[in-house]
Every structure is written in structure tokens, then in C-alpha cells.
Amino acid sequence: MKIAVCVKQVPDTTEIRINPETGTLIRDGVPSILNPDDANALEEALRVKDNLPGSEVTVITMGPPQAKEMLQECIAMGADDAILLSDRALGGSDTWATSNALAAGIRNAGSFDLILAGRQAIDGDTAQVGPQIAEKLGLPQVTYVKEFSLEGDYVKVKRALEDGYEVLKVKLPCVLTAIKELNEPRYMSVPGILKAAKHDIKVWNAVDIGVDLTTVGLKASPTNVFKSFTPKPKGEGIAVEGDTPKEKAASLVNALKEKHLI
Amino acid sequence: MKDFTEYKNIWVFAEQRQGKLMNVTLELIGEGYKLSRERGDGAKVCAVIAGNGVSPLADELYQYGADMVYVLEHPLLTQYTTDGYAKAITDAINTYKPEIVLFGATHIGRDLAPRIAARLNTGLTADCTRLDINVSNYMDYLEENTTASLNGLDRNDQSKGLKQTRPAFGGNLMATIVTPNTRPQMATVRPGVMTKREKIQGAKGELIKAEVDLTPDDINVEVLEVVKAAKEMVSLTDAKIICSGGRGLGDPEGFKLIEEFASTVGGVVGASRAAVDAGWIDPIHQVGQTGTTVKPEIYFACGISGAIQHLAGMQTSKIIVAINKDPECPMMKLADYSIEGDLKKVIPEIMALWNQ
Numbered sequence: 063m064k065i066a067v068c069v070k071q072v073p074d075t076t077e078i079r080i081n082p083e084t085g086t087l088i089r090d091g092v093p094s095i096l097n098p099d100d101a102n103a104l105e106e107a108l109r110v111k112d113n114l115p116g117s118e119v120t121v122i123t124m125g126p127p128q129a130k131e132m133l134q135e136c137i138a139m140g141a142d143d144a145i146l147l148s149d150r151a152l153g154g155s156d157t158w159a160t161s162n163a164l165a166a167g168i169r170n171a172g173s174f175d176l177i178l179a180g181r182q183a184i185d186g187d188t189a190q191v192g193p194q195i196a197e198k199l200g201l202p203q204v205t206y207v208k209e210f211s212l213e214g215d216y217v218k219v220k221r222a223l224e225d226g227y228e229v230l231k232v233k234l235p236c237v238l239t240a241i242k243e244l245n246e247p248r249y250m251s252v253p254g255i256l257k258a259a260k261h262d263i264k265v266w267n268a269v270d271i272g273v274d275l276t277t278v279g280l281k282a283s284p285t286n287v288f289k290s291f292t293p294k295p296k297g298e299g300i301a302v303e304g305d306t307p308k309e310k311a312a313s314l315v316n317a318l319k320e321k322h323l324i
Numbered sequence: 325m326k327d328f329t330e331y332k333n334i335w336v337f338a339e340q341r342q343g344k345l346m347n348v349t350l351e352l353i354g355e356g357y358k359l360s361r362e363r364g365d366g367a368k369v370c371a372v373i374a375g376n377g378v379s380p381l382a383d384e385l386y387q388y389g390a391d392m393v394y395v396l397e398h399p400l401l402t403q404y405t406t407d408g409y410a411k412a413i414t415d416a417i418n419t420y421k422p423e424i425v426l427f428g429a430t431h432i433g434r435d436l437a438p439r440i441a442a443r444l445n446t447g448l449t450a451d452c453t454r455l456d457i458n459v460s461n462y463m464d465y466l467e468e469n470t471t472a473s474l475n476g477l478d479r480n481d482q483s484k485g486l487k488q489t490r491p492a493f494g495g496n497l498m499a500t501i502v503t504p505n506t507r508p509q510m511a512t513v514r515p516g517v518m519t520k521r522e523k524i525q526g527a528k529g530e531l532i533k534a535e536v537d538l539t540p541d542d543i544n545v546e547v548l549e550v551v552k553a554a555k556e557m558v559s560l561t562d563a564k565i566i567c568s569g570g571r572g573l574g575d576p577e578g579f580k581l582i583e584e585f586a587s588t589v590g591g592v593v594g595a596s597r598a599a600v601d602a603g604w605i606d607p608i609h610q611v612g613q614t615g616t617t618v619k620p621e622i623y624f625a626c627g628i629s630g631a632i633q634h635l636a637g638m639q640t641s642k643i644i645v646a647i648n649k650d651p652e653c654p655m656m657k658l659a660d661y662s663i664e665g666d667l668k669k670v671i672p673e674i675m676a677l678w679n680q
Contacts, residue, residue, distance in 0.1 A: 075493050078632060157450075158442060186492055187613060188450035190438035193406070197442035202544035203406055205435045218548070223431050224608075225341070229549040236544070284447030284506045288487060290499040291472030293639070301651070302663045310663050311673030314645065317661060323622055323643060324678065 063117040063212075065107040066168050067141070068179035068195065069100040071125055071132040075184045096132050099180025101247040103240040106210055107178050108140045108248065114212075118142045120171060124152055124163050130263050137258035138250035145171055149267040154280025157186075161194030162282075166273035167266060168199065174235060176217070181206055181239040189239070196237035204230055208243040328423070331507040333392075334360045335422040337413070338373035338385055339432055341404075342552075345381055347561070348428030348515040350388045355455060355518040356426060357389040362457040363484050367423065368392055372416060372534075374409050376402040379531065386529040389521040393529060394420065398536040400543060403550065404432055407543045410439045416534045417444060422508050424486055426455075429512035441510050447503035448510040449488040453517045453617070456487040462500075465489075470498065486511070491613065496632050516561030516617045560609070560616045565591030565624070568611055568638075569599055572627020572648060572667060576604040581671055582626060588675040594618065594638075596628045612637035626667045630655030647671065 073092045096104075104121065111117040121136040123129050124147040133144035147167045155163060168177065177199070182189035189205070196203035208227065209220035221228045222241060250258075268275060276282055300317070304310035318324045336352040338345060349371070356369035368391035373381060375397065382393040396412045417425065417440070425440075427433035429451045441448035456462035459481040466472040486509045489500045503509040560566060567586040569579055579593070586593045594616075595609040611618055613633035623641035628634060630646075630653055638644070639658060646659035647667045656662040663670055 073493075075496075075632065078493055078496055156447065157438065158445070158447065161442060186450075188438075189434045190441075190448060190450055193435060193438040194442040197439050203435070203439065204545065205406075206431050221431075223550075226550070226552040228547060229551070231546040231548055233544060284445070285449060285501050285503050288500045288502040289466075289472055290492075290497055291466070291470045292497060294469055294471055299644075299656075299658070299660045299662055302661050307665050307669040308673045310665060311670055311677055314661055314663060315674060315677040318622070318643070321643070 064174045065119050065176045066174040067104045067107045067121045069123045070097045070183045071129040072097045072185045097183045102244045103178040103180050105245045105247040134258040137261045138254035145264045151268040156283035156285045157190035159278045159283045162277040165198035166271040170271045177237045179239050181241050192239035203237045205239040207238045328507050331421045331423040333368045333422050334424045337427040338371040350520040351518040352426045353389045354520040374401050386527040387523045394532050400538045403547045412536045425508045425510045427512045429514045446506040449501040452488045452490045452511045452513045454489040514617050563592035565622045566594045566620045567591045567624045568594030569626050570596035570628030571598040596634050625655045629653040
């Protein structure tokens with residue numbers, strides 16, 4: 063089995079704070095991580111490889127040169143190969159343009175039996191790139207995958223819904239997007255870390271992947287950021303007074319009653 | 325500037341599961357109605373419903389404000405498949421040329437909309453929490469609720485592009501996205517954010533049966549089973565009072581107290597991602613960026629420090645009450661009423677006083 067896994071390096075948004083004076087994001091010192099859902103996608107690919115020796119797992123990302131660090135982490139977890147699509151011409155791509163680039167990168171890397179991605183990245187939370195890669199590659203998709211099994215030429219998956227789940231059967235090749243319920247990602251191994259240090263990560267530019275340059279980058283993107291801003295901080299709240307829990311509870315209940323909320 | 329005059333009307337994907345319309349569909353018809361009138365050029369709000377034997381649902385769609393209903397019926401649309409729905413709806417969009425297409429940001433909407441947008445080579449904005457056409461209204465919103473500068477905006481601007489506002493970075497940052505050069509303009513919208521219209525009994529509209537051209541070869545995914553969870557959907561979006569618990573509960577037992585609290589105050593149980601990730605409570609209770617967006621009358625945040633993802637899903641609640649040992653945590657700063665203390669001592673006292 064040849065498996066491609068689409069990954070993204072993201073700022074750890076749980077570490078981001080707002081500067082209360084300026085209302086802007088404080089990104090200094092915020093670590094970059096492998097996007098959590100993508101780690102689940104990679105784990106599932108590695109499990110297929112564990113069960114089917116001889117399988118190959120290739121991770122692919124689009125991003126700045128420092129995304130190499132994350133790709134090394136993927137190699138250290140057990141991926142066989144890593145590709146970084148990095149080019150100023152790809153910068154500022156929205157999800158449509160990103161999927162054009164990633165689809166071209168995947169095509170350039172060879173033919174794959176299975177393509178996995180995380181459902182969504184924690185910086186943008188769009189969940190659009192997985193399905194859009196599937197469309198650009200002309201492959202069927204299943205999103206929100208929480209259980210996976212390989213049955214010959216087919217995969218059988220459980221797709222999570224808000225009020226239950228679906229069991230679906232899809233012929234390979236196909237694109238699946240993973241959620242955290244799918245598995246528990248493994249840690250990097252010591253031999254893996256040693257291998258990653260020596261591994262030569264492929265870095266491809268827009269010309270290398272043969273993508274139509276009118277379909278990538280900021281200018282080609284159908285969506286534009288019109289404005290970005292932060293929500294206005296709320297007015298000062300009230301610290302409920304009282305010496306005991308009982309007194310504090312009484313002050314609160316009285317305040318809510320005064321506002322006719324009880 | 326491209327000529328988009330042939331694109332008209334605002335479409336809402338009318339998501340139904342097992343023949344029942346999703347709440348977000350009705351919310352979007354309400355929003356689409358408002359936007360169509362904001363355009364002021366005779367634009368209509370139209371529901372597009374796919375399935376098999378779904379035309380009887382048209383009446384309900386009219387009652388909530390739809391001017392028109394496009395019905396896409398075919399035996400191969402009996403169950404939701406990405407392939408079947410994407411083809412049928414893309415074909416209908418190409419035939420009827422809507423100006424705007426809205427989807428609920430559900431597990432189905434977020435599966436389907438990106439596929440259709442990629443096929444149409446148009447823009448899609450995910451998980452919107454606000455939509456504007458009228459520039460002056462948009463400026464009012466920015467002025468009242470955000471720190472944005474109004475530079476470059478003009479209240480007399482008559483342009484009719486859709487301004488799609490959404491949270492990013494877990495709600496720390498908001499962005500307004502536009503789709504200037506392609507049509508239709510497409511967006512998914514978070515459930516629970518938009519307001520449905522008052523139901524009008526007997527309301528009527530125009531029904532159009534659109535042609536559906538599907539063969540079994542078009543569908544590459546076989547649906548073996550659709551399982552509805554035995555548990556009821558937690559109606560967080562409709563709740564007037566929510567009692568939410570986080571890591572500060574200390575252990576899964578803490579949710580017993582939250583459940584008692586909720587039943588005493590007539591509320592619904594919510595949870596932070598930390599509590600869900602710890603396995604203390606089912607994910608259906610999760611409030612926040614990856615859970616449900618809520619705006620109750622009163623939100624009790626018990627032992628929730630206030631990670632930005634959580635704040636993004638509840639900060640528009642009318643009154644926020646935080647109970648926490650740490651007076652410096654973000655939730656205590658955000659709260660209208662903050663109670664510093666041990667929630668296991670404070671909550672029973674609130675319960676004792678509530679119904680007196």
C-alpha cells in the first residue's frame with residue numbers, strides 16, 4: 063500500500079493569548095506543532111503499514127521552510143518519506159488554492175492507494191482542504207472518520223455525525239479525513255528520531271509540481287480577507303462579594319433576581 | 325469587474341436527516357430572508373432540498389420564510405452521499421445561478437460544501453458567525469462589537485457583495501472574508517448563531533422540481549448503515565440556562581454536581597473541551613469552537629479557566645457567571661459575575677437559594 067498523509071504545521075492555539083491593551087494576538091513563544099487531527103491521520107497510516115509490511119507512508123505539507131521540523135517529527139513517528147511544498151508563489155493561498163497545490167504535489171509524488179488528512183487545522187478550522195484535494199484528484203472522500211478497516215480493495219469506515227454515525231464502504235483509492243476519536247497517535251521513537259536527523263526531506267517548488275500558476279497563491283484565491291479584527295473586550299464584570307460561599311451565593315442570586323433572570 | 329448580473333437569489337441548502345429538517349436550515353432561511361431584503365433588488369431566499377420523497381417538506385420551508393423551494397429528488401439521493409448530493413446540487417447551481425449559497429456547518433454541510441465549491445472553482449468561507457450585505461449595517465456591527473477601524477469603508481457604498489465574518493485562531497481573531505471575483509459566494513454557517521423567523525401557518529411559495537441526472541456510477545461510496553445514537557441530542561443551542569463544567573471539577577464525579585445544578589436551575593449541562601478530553605463527559609455536551617456555539621440567558625462556567633476555543637463558543641451569552649478558585653483566569657475576567665471559591669461549596673449554596 064502506498065499512503066499519502068497531508069499534514070500542516072500550526073501554532074498551538076491553546077497557547078495563544080490576547081494582549082488586553084492592544085487586542086492583538088500574542089504569538090511570541092507560541093510553539094508550532096503538528097496539527098492534532100493530522101497526527102491521527104498519520105497514526106492510522108502507520109497502523110496500516112504495521113499490518114501490511116512493505117507499505118510506504120509519505121507525508122506532504124505546504125508551508126514555509128521551517129515546516130521541515132514538523133516533517134522530521136513525522137519521520138520520527140515512522141513515516142518513510144516527507145515532501146515540503148514551499149514557494150512564495152504558493153503563499154497566501156486560500157483553501158481552494160491550497161488544495162490545487164497539494165493535489166499537484168500528490169500527483170507529482172506518484173500514485174497512492176490511500177490519502178489521509180486531518181479533518182481540520184486548529185488555526186483556521188475550515189475542514190475544507192481535505193474534501194477539496196479529493197475533488198481536485200477526482201477521488202471519493204469520507205470526512206470525520208472515527209473507525210477504519212481495510213478490506214481488500216475497499217475501506218470500511220465509520221463517519222461521525224452529530225447524532226450518531228454512518229458506516230460506509232469505499233473503493234480505493236480514496237481520501238479520508240481523520241478526527242481524534244480515530245486513534246491515539248504514537249510518540250516519536252528513538253530510532254525514528256535518529257533516522258529523521260539523517261533523512262533528506264524533499265523540498266519542491268511550484269514549478270517542480272507542475273501546478274498551473276494561475277490557480278495558486280494569494281492572487282488566484284477566490285476568497286480574500288476583507289478585514290481582520292478582534293472582538294471588543296467586554297466591560298468590567300463584578301467580583302461577587304461575601305466572606306463565605308453562602309454569602310457569595312446569596313449576593314449572586316440577589317443580583318440575578320434584580321435583573322429578573324430568575 | 326466581472327459581470328455577475330445573471331446570478332440572482334440566495335440559496336439555503338435545506339439539510340434533512342431521515343425526513344426531518346435540521347434546525348440550522350430554518351435559521352439559515354431566516355438569515356437568507358434578511359440578506360435577500362438587504363440586497364433590495366428583488367432577490368429571493370430559496371431552499372434547495374435533496375432526497376427522495378422530500379417535496380412535502382417544502383411547506384415547512386415556506387412557513388419559515390422561503391420564497392422558493394428547489395426540490396432535487398432521485399432514488400440515488402435517498403441517503404446522503406457526498407458524490408450524489410455534490411453532483412445534483414452543482415448541476416442545479418450551474419442551471420439556476422444563485423448569487424449566494426449557504427450551508428449549515430454540520431458534519432454534512434462541512435463535507436458537502438467544500439466539494440461543491442471546488443467543483444465550481446468558487447470561494448467558500450467556513451463556519452461564519454455573521455453575514456452582511458449592507459455596508460452601513462456591517463459598519464455598525466464593527467463599531468459596536470469589535471476593535472476594527474472603519475478606514476476605507478463608506479456608509480453610502482451600495483455594493484452588494486457578501487461580507488462573511490468568522491472566528492479564526494480559536495476565536496482570538498475575527499476575519500471578514502469576501503469572494504469578489506467568482507460566483508456563487510458560498511459559506512457554511514455555525515448552527516445556533518442565526519435566528520429563525522416566526523413560523524407563518526399556511527405560507528406558500530413557488531416550488532421548482534429541478535432535473536437530477538444521476539447514475540449508480542456517479543456514486544463511489546456505499547452507505548451500509550446509518551446509526552442514530554440512542555442518546556438524545558443535547559439541546560445546548562436552545563437552552564436558556566447552561567451549567568458547564570471544566571477541569572476544575574477535579575474528576576468525573578464533579579459532573580454529578582453539575583447535573584444536579586442544571587436540574588435545579590432548569591438548565592442544560594455543558595462542558596469544556598478539557599473535561600471532554602479527560603473522558604469525564606460525552607462530547608455532545610462540549611461548548612466551544614469545536615463543540616456547540618451557545619448564547620443562553622445565563623451561562624455558569626464552573627471550574628472552566630477559559631481557553632480561547634471555549635470562549636469563542638459562549639462569549640455572546642447574555643450573563644456569564646464564573647465560579648473558580650483562580651481569580652486571574654480568562655473566564656473570571658470575562659464573566660459578568662465572578663465568584664472566587666470552591667465550586668463544590670458554592671454551587672450547593674446557589675441551588676439552596678435558587679427556588680426560594
